[in-house]
Amino acid sequence: MTATLAALGAASPGIWARIGASVLQVAAVATGGPLLLGLMGKVRARAEGRVGPPVTQGLRDLRKLIRKEAIRAEHTSAVSGLAPLVLVASGAMGAAVTPLVTTRPAIAGGADVFVVVYLLLMGSVALALGGLDAGTAFGGMGSSRAMTIGAISEPALLVAILALAVQAHSSNLPDIVAASLAHPGWLASPQRLLALVALVVVVIAETGRIPVDNPSTHLELTMIHEAMILEYAGTDLALVTLGEAMRLGLLLGLVANLFFPWGIGGSGGPLAVLVGLVALGAKAAAIATLIALVEVSTAKVRLFRVPELLAGGFVLAVVAVTTGLVAR
Amino acid sequence: MTAYLIGIGTAGLAALVGAALPARHRLPGAAALSAAACLAVLVGAVHVLASGHTSGLHTAQVLPLTGVDLSLDPLGALFIATTAGVGLAASWYSVGYGAHATPSRTATAMLPAFLATLLLVPAAASVATFMVAWELMALTSLLALLTDHRRRPETRDAAQWYAAMTHIGAAAILLGLVLLADHAGGQTFATIASHRGRLSVPLSSTVFVLTLFGFASKAGAVPLHVWLPRAHPEAPSPVSALMSGAMVNLGVYGILRVGGDLLGGGQSWWWVVIAALGVVSAFFGAVHAAASTDTKRLLAYSTVDNMGLVLIGIGAAGALAAGGERMLAGLVLLAALFHLVNHALFKGLLFFGAGAVQHATGTRDLDRLGGLARRMPATTALFGIGALSIGALPGLNGFASEWLLLEGLLHGFASRSAVTDATLLAGVAALAITGGLTATAFVKALGVGFLGQPRSERARGAREVGPSMLAGMGLLAGGCVVLGVVPGVALPALDRAAAAGFAGGAPTTLRVGLGLDLASLHGAIEPALLVEGLLAGIVVAWGVIRLAPRRAELRRPRRAEAWGCGRELQTARMEITATSFAEPLQRVFADVLRPDRDLEVTHTVESAYVTQAVSYYQRVDDAVERVAYRPVIGAVSWWGRLARRVPNGSVHRYLAFGFAALVLILVVLA
Structure with a gap:
């Protein structure tokens, strides 16, 4: 492992190249997230025997929404305006520090797993506060449910x-990615397999997919995530949709590159960056x-x-951590 | 030391001024003097932390028989500096908080007196001095807690609980320390510390368990926490802030001073017990905080939770040190102390915020609040900083210390001792679970309490509080932001304090900088860069949405009715309440919370099929109190009632008692 680290250190690119890599990662997640959502919709439609919307539907929705005006409820405070911005910024920051395309993003020294987990928490908290801001029954209910689920899924993720x-x-x-590259045998180790299963459960919960939440529901009473964002429209909704897609992209990219x-x-x-980009897209897809499925x-x-x-x-x-400690 | 002594003297003077001056000048005079006292003490404590020098003082005049011994070492100085910071903010805050009605002499005198005793305890350097300061602290805090007892009967109940718990605890500490002093051949801490290795294991373990009982009850560790969710809500807000931000810390201080310093670390099972207490407290406190609907009760349970996290750190550090991993132990201890300092800052801030809301609306019940963001924007923003700090969001101080604690526990796994591993794993799991629950609790406090529509007339008529209260909150909020963005500035001081925490503890190898860098252990965060990145992201996203719509009139958000599912009218009655917000989690953790609920349906006289009224009752009491304390209290009261029958007023009977007692004594002596 030390040798790998030394090799990485020797080939350490300049600060501008690293910032460039980070910006590329943010861009990849921002376009890749909506595409992944479109892909998942397409797969579902095909499996159900429908044609389904095109894969690029997510991006088209964003283009439509961003040209419309934002409408905010009467009783809202500044939080309603800030929440979507914080959601997108935290997702972008997560994408910038996570090794997605390259192992050396901009602030490699500060690229810590716990930072990424707490950035995701930041997005959840922002959305939940936004849901409570309008003072309506549905928004509050959605926030309450989302926080309940988050309160249990965040620890599992951590x-x-x-x-x-x-x-x-x-x-x-x-370091983790480099160590995994250096030890291909780790993938088959019991702690990794257990952790992978746990992470998949978390990803499903965090991104609001079935069986935890139904992203395409139209009945307010059954909504979790959709109830929370009911009050957003136009550019605000565009940001929320983008932020959610970025979360999905980031989580899938994280799982892909960690395992x-x-x-x-x-x-x-x-x-190398180009290869990384293609590999990331293929793995996440x-x-x-x-x-x-x-x-x-x-x-x-x-x-x-749930x-x-x-x-x-x-x-x-x-159990994964325990297995790792016992097997040492 | 001189600055410290001047500060203590000024605080005493402030108490006198608070008691003696006429009503109009009482409060500003006492507040100004106690603020000056805190500044002086802060200068003294920071000097010790910066230089690492220990200075002492012995005077035979003040206390008969033993004299007073004071000493400022980095460990004590860290606690003193923390208390002084919270005390400074509390002094400013108290001016506005007490301004609406003329405060009583006791109220204005007890705040500085409480502050003085809080500052005295960590400097005590002998058993006698320590116990006197400790008891004075219990007494002054009890009187400060009773300030509002005429208006609210609950205060008396809270004070009884607090008095009972604190005195049982103090008795245990006294017993333990006297035992220790007896066997170590002297009562000054220096003498005791020089006998470190020579005490027998059963003796030192007895001392440790006895003192742990007292200190853990002060730190609010479950199951000794029951006084905390009663006393903290009933005290006036500056006192609550001092209790939660400074007094509970001294429980942790006591554990470190006696277990780590005087007894020199001792057995590894001591520390596993402490970590176990921490795990239970953190989980229990976090679940209760997530379910509470009273702002200050929520904050009190959150104190139990955070003290639990600190105890996890202390316990893990002790276990690692007992296993010979001095460097890792220092790192974990440093993280725990950092979290303790951060907790003092944000919990003080949050109690001030809750007090400001109570000041403006007259209630602490989240179900009656709401809509304060537009009525009290500054208070909302400051409370928000506190809530997001405690929720450990990156860029604020709670994240910095929780990250460091996680890193310490993670690297502690290298120790390769099964017991230590299990302790660390339980600690990490508790840290993870409380993280999610705390975020939920504070989204509730902030979202239901401050956002949305007002749920009562009093919340509707709320006005922003005055500048002195905002200044007190602003000071602590500034601390939260500074330690969150550049946590590295606090590291040298924390490192010295942590090294003093365990006898001969090694300093850690943290690299000094603005962020946190573990150097040889591979792990670092740069919160300043994170904050810059986040702000840049927000600005870019904001710019895009402001420029994206083609027509200029679409670029500003429009206001409209909220979506009511087709319904025209949206009232605050339809809004979610704190109780309903917490309901799903309460159901998930029903086994821990054991809510008491009852649904009563009344039918009309004519037909059982027609409902006349439905009443739903729900109450979440402390299950530990119900299971462990109520039976004991019942037994004691029963014993009391039984004993009351004995003295029936007959003089003959009393003479017979006297005679019997005399005979008994003679028999025993013979």
């Missing part, structure tokens, strides 16, 4: 990632397809059964 950090003896993301780091650009050269084949569970599912994820994550 502990699942800890299992990887314990294995790599570091919580620094580039299957092949293809990621280490040296930072243009060709594969995971998205799998999640979409899971969605088609399962039914949404009752709200009060914590059981997530608690299962949390326990798996704790």
